[in-house]
Amino acid sequence: MAEAASAPRPVASPGFGGAVARSLWPILVGFALAYAIQMALAPMLPDFYGKLLVDIGIAIVLGVSLGIVNGFAGQFSLGHAGFMAIGGYTAAAIVYYGSIKLFGTKAIYGGSLGPGELLLLAGCIAGGLLAAAAGWLVGLPSLRLSGDYLAIVTLGFGEIVRVLLQQTDDVVVAQAKAEATDWWRLLDNLGGGLGFIGGPRYIDAKNPFWVWLVVVVVCLVAYRMKYSNRGRQLLAVRENEIAAEAMGIRTTRAKVSAFMWSAFFAGVGGGLYAHELGNSLRPADLGFQKSIDIVIIVVLGGMGSISGVCIAAVAVTLLPEVFRSFSEYRMIVYALALILMMILRPQGLLGVKELWEVEWRDVGRSIGALPAWLGRAPGRAVAWLGGVGRDLARLPARVVSVFTGRDPDDEEGDA
């Protein structure tokens, strides 16, 4: 009897309707949130801040999507801009040539949630799917190997995408000509090095709805992934791949699927980027530098933290605007931030924790300890630099010792 009493009670199954409702409500809340931003916040903001709002949204989409593969799975991708480019060009081609063929115009067609915007949505999803397919192609060979290879293969992949896009033909500008040409013949008319120009720009300071809808979706997917079986698998792979494999996790499969999700949202983000007013869709803009910008967001925010990445995305988008006069030092500051972050706080701002999981008492204690730490910092820095200086002073003798075989630090010599 005692055993039966201590057995766990079965949890009441929510039933099919309950499950649907439970899955649906965050999406409805997200939809409402995006719509509220569109209707309430965007009209109030001047265009400058409205555009920043859109830029922040796109940065969050790109950062959180990279965080899925970089943060959760611990795999290092340097080709995020390549996936962005695939998604962006696919969406741009679908929207530009699609508008001409379906609506007979190159301009914005239909109002909010109108047919033009639905075409944009379809284009972004198609771009995401194509990017995910590319992610599968790239990830399958490199994710079987250790992490460094993925970094280098994705880097090469980004360059290949850039070079291939530069080889494409000019955009067909004349509407009649585009209407007369079969759609598959237009696939090569993506603008080449000049970029895909002339498409309708659905997203602007007054219309951030789609961007923020995607922000909500990508955060939800990442959140659900993190706290599900799949996310636990990824974190296990990240912490110790061999141990994870020994626990029965199919590591390659887990990594490739995370990589594909990441590529999918990068593609969607690229589609949004391509249709934002004021952005140019040029191969040169979606190169290595762009990938690095996204990596910085993830590393600073915390590898594995969704809210941390969101905070970093906001900061990284706003800081250049604040410090516009120091623009030539921007990348130097980022580079130093990366190096110092890795030495002093390698897990990033929030680590794997979310904002609401942070132990504020610990944070308070850390802040309380900060003055003492800062007080000791100069002394430690001097000692450290002294060590470096001592090493530098001994360097010539050590280099000579390479050839003489005598050890300058060993008083007795090694003869």
Add this chain to the structure above:
Amino acid sequence: MTKFVSICIQTLTLGSLYALIALGYTLVYGILRFINFAHSDVVTFGAWIAFVVAGALGWAGTGSPVFAMPVILALAMGAAALLGFSIERLAYRPLRRAPRLNVLITAIGVSLLLQNAGQLDYLFGTQPQRMPRLLSEAPLFTIADVRVPTVDVVLVLLAAVLVVALQWLVFRTKLGRSMRAVSWNDQTAALMGIPVDRVVSITFMIGSAMAAAGGVLYGLKYRQLNQTADAVWVLLGLKAFVAAVVGGIGNVRGAVGGAFLLAGVEMFAAAYRTPQLRDVYVFGVLIAVLLFLPAGLFGKATVEKV
């Protein structure tokens, strides 16, 4: 035939450059097991230092003395060795026991720092420059109607000398034995009395000096010196890295073999296929090698130990 011979010669020169740079990647990977992303920037810095030194010494024109090139090359290699030492000492050594991902991110940080610091006005600036003509482009001899310029011959010979010297250093000297011991197992090496930190420092210095030699010779051959963050320079380092991976990273001889193989693929594909897509072929080779021979062409497959 003429075209074929001419491309063979171009392959030889480009392959020598790749080999010089790839050796630095492979040495560092062999000893610390991480990709030194900042290596390609050391290449660029080496070339820029040579340019600045040549300007400061007034050896910019055609009337420079014969010893100008060796002096400038040696100074650039020395400066790059110091740079390599500082990078390792300041950025990588604090992370010696950290996870590899963190070291990789630091390496990218260092690379970004060098690229963007090099563009500052009081360092090298953002204007592209032309490397002074320190080596004659007059033909030295002719094979099958292809005139071989002096610069190509000197470049290949110099690279060969440096590569052979490195071989000797790694396989015939006490330092080389320490390097191989650290690469095999750094903790055991430390227990055997090998000063691991010093070996790592010297490895970085050797790799950086070779990289600077590659950069200077590249500048002398192709006479272009773009800003430090320019895609051409970043790609040069990347392709050398691909060469190291293709040959089997961590393998000194493999890096040289991979460099010539990759240069051959690039040059022949550019000459007989589409020249704009040469980088695509290079990275295609990388992906194919990773798919079918993950340890590289000359590398041995290793089992990861728990």
